[in-house]
Amino acid sequence: xxxxxxxxxxxxxxxxxxxxxxxxxxxxxxxxxxxxxxxxxxxxxxxxxxxxxxxxxxxxxxxxxxxxxxxxxxxxxxxxxxxxxxxxxxxxxxxxxxxxxxxxxxxxxxxxxxxxxxxxxxxxxxxxxxxxxxxxxxxxxxxxxxxxxxxxxxxxxxxxxxxxxxxxxxxxxxxxxxxxxxxxxxxxxxxxxxx
Ligand code: GAR
Numbered sequence: 154x155x156x157x158x159x160x161x162x163x164x165x166x167x168x169x170x171x172x173x174x175x176x177x178x179x180x181x182x183x184x185x186x187x188x189x190x191x192x193x194x195x196x197x198x199x200x201x202x203x204x205x206x207x208x209x210x211x212x213x214x215x216x217x218x219x220x221x222x223x224x225x226x227x228x229x230x231x232x233x234x235x236x237x238x239x240x241x242x243x244x245x246x247x248x249x250x251x252x253x254x255x256x257x258x259x260x261x262x263x264x265x266x267x268x269x270x271x272x273x274x275x276x277x278x279x280x281x282x283x284x285x286x287x288x289x290x291x292x293x294x295x296x297x298x299x300x301x302x303x304x305x306x307x308x309x310x311x312x313x314x315x316x317x318x319x320x321x322x323x324x325x326x327x328x329x330x331x332x333x334x335x336x337x338x339x340x341x342x343x344x345x346x347x348x
Contacts, residue, residue: 157340158187160235162226162243167198169241169262172329173336174205182333184340187233190226192245208233214245223250230254237339240294241332249296257348259294260339262332264324266290266306271299276321285311287320289328291335304335 161170170189176182189202192214202209212229214222227250230238238251240261252259265275267290270282279287288308295301307327311320342348 155344156234156236157184158233158235158237159184159336160187160230160233160238161189161198161202161241162238163189163191163196163198163241164193164244165196165198165242167196167201167241168325169328169332170198170239171201173239173241173333174201174207176333182337184336187235188230190229192222192243198242219246220248220250223248227251227254236343237336239332239336246298247294247296252294252296257293260304260332260335261292261294261299261301262328263290263292263299264321264328266308267292267299267303271297274317276324277317279311280315280317280320287311287324289324289331291331293339304338305331307331 163170174186177184177186186207188208188210189199190210190212191199192212194211194213199209199211210229212225238255238259240259263275265279266288270278286308288306290303290306292303293301307330309324309327
């Protein structure tokens with residue numbers, strides 16, 4: 154049986170996670186969410202995961218050294234045997250621990266057209282630079298911050314009078330459109346043996 158299990162890592166609201174879950178429920182994405190893990194105990198995404206009847210795990214990261222935390226994360230992930238790890242607003246820099254355990258199997262969503270505006274507050278960075286087009290990117294995570302091979306991108310026009318909130322909201326709509334498509338793409342490549 155082909156492994157199409159997804160582990161979702163998040164830190165907050167979890168709207169990208171919900172969009173992935175919805176795509177699976179609609180039958181658009183042939184996959185299964187095996188666990189949702191948050192480093193933040195109060196993450197709304199964890200509550201949603203429980204409402205959906207999914208395995209929702211809180212692994213608090215506060216006060217734990219990065220490598221130590223990622224070792225713990227890998228141990229937990231291994232027990233679910235995921236095909237892919239989907240970072241969905243997981244606001245942590247990954248240590249090589251996780252990437253070595255799941256090479257080319259960790260996906261990330263970033264709210265800008267990478268390689269522009271990596272790191273925090275990507276939408277604010279875009280507005281400050283006065284770009285006319287920004288967007289979102291799904292990529293395979295590597296050891297850099299928001300670097301690694303790009304899978305899908307969607308451009309979003311920056312409108313006159315946009316604030317960080319209005320631009321973020323329009324970009325988020327597109328994030329929800331492309332994340333599950335990128336996941337499908339990678340799962341298909343894995344099953345074809347091309348990655
Ligand atoms: C999303 O906009 C995502 O692109 C961003 O965090 C938000 C999470 O929202 N991720 C990053 O900035 C990672 N560098 P969500 O919790 O509603 O999915």
